[in-house]
């Protein structure tokens with residue numbers, strides 16, 4: 492097959508020469524962090540790009556999530572999905588909050604709003620949902636449950652950069668959304684993240700929390716953390732942003748190529764979006780069901796043998812890790828849809844400069860078992 496290994500993703504980078512002038516400015520100014528000029532500029536430009544007014548940059552997505560929960564003063568129990576990257580639930584444990592796992596929807600693999608109500612107790616204060624693979628949650632149904640029980644809604648939007656519904660960015664839903672700009676994400680700053688805030692007032696509080704709780708030179712108003720994005724990462728983000736539309740268009744082409752070629756392969760289901768108006772094609776998940784000649788893990792091994800490295804996102808479920816599996820809500824009987832998805836899913840390689848000939852070869856291998 493291809494001579495080099497093909498991984499599930501390859502971090503997207505701009506031409507190095509475009510980044511050098513930014514580094515020269517940083518060297519000249521000696522402003523390396525503490526919300527300098529590039530930090531301000533990236534907040535502004537991301538706001539314009541996403542059509543959102545209040546964005547607080549962070550050092551990574553996990554600290555953004557932890558801080559979002561702090562900002563809303565969430566405590567007690569939070570309803571969440573077991574089908575995500577482990578940072579989603581870890582952000583709860585870091586706040587001393589008990590996760591309550593609720594099963595996912597069969598079609599989107601996002602938190603199933605119809606099952607939330609049964610998991611609510613007097614201790615429940617919030618819902619922490621994930622736009623898994625960048626496919627939007629049923630935000631309206633989630634908000635209805637939240638409103639009737641007076642719960643906050645936080646979205647882990649680590650996968651959902653640039654995704655839009657008919658009214659605009661899906662990041663405007665809920666009380667806060669947390670983004671990740673990690674190397675493997677659609678928009679990366681090496682490491683980085685952000686919180687999307689509904690208004691200027693909540694951004695002020697979040698900006699204080701990410702800066703040790705400082706509200707001025709000699710005033711500290713909260714036990715904040717160091718969540719600031721450095722000038723290096725912010726400058727890189729500015730350069731990345733210039734190339735993003737092209738990268739998204741390339742991802743779209745690869746997504747379409749997979750779909751067209753995998754159609755009709757027995758036992759393979761390509762996961763569809765959730766009706767989003769603008770998708771970001773962050774991942775290409777397929778589900779390998781019992782109609783396929785070999786198991787998901789069998790296919791995973793076959794691909795690896797020829798240098799193709801898909802990932803089993805998300806397997807194991809978060810609720811199966813040692814720090815969660817003792818929770819009553821982590822029981823398998825409570826999470827049948829998630830448990831099945833974790834056994835069937837395989838995320839195929841997708842990144843902007845993935846050659847279509849490799850897509851062709853991957854599909855050939857999948858359809859010839």
Ligand SMILES: *Cc1c(COP(=O)(O)O)cnc(C)c1O
Pocket residue numbers: 551552553554575576578579621647649650670671672673683684
């Ligand atoms: C990547 C990711 C995170 C963590 O973001 P980092 O920037 O790596 O800290 C959180 N949740 C989900 C769903 C992710 O995919």
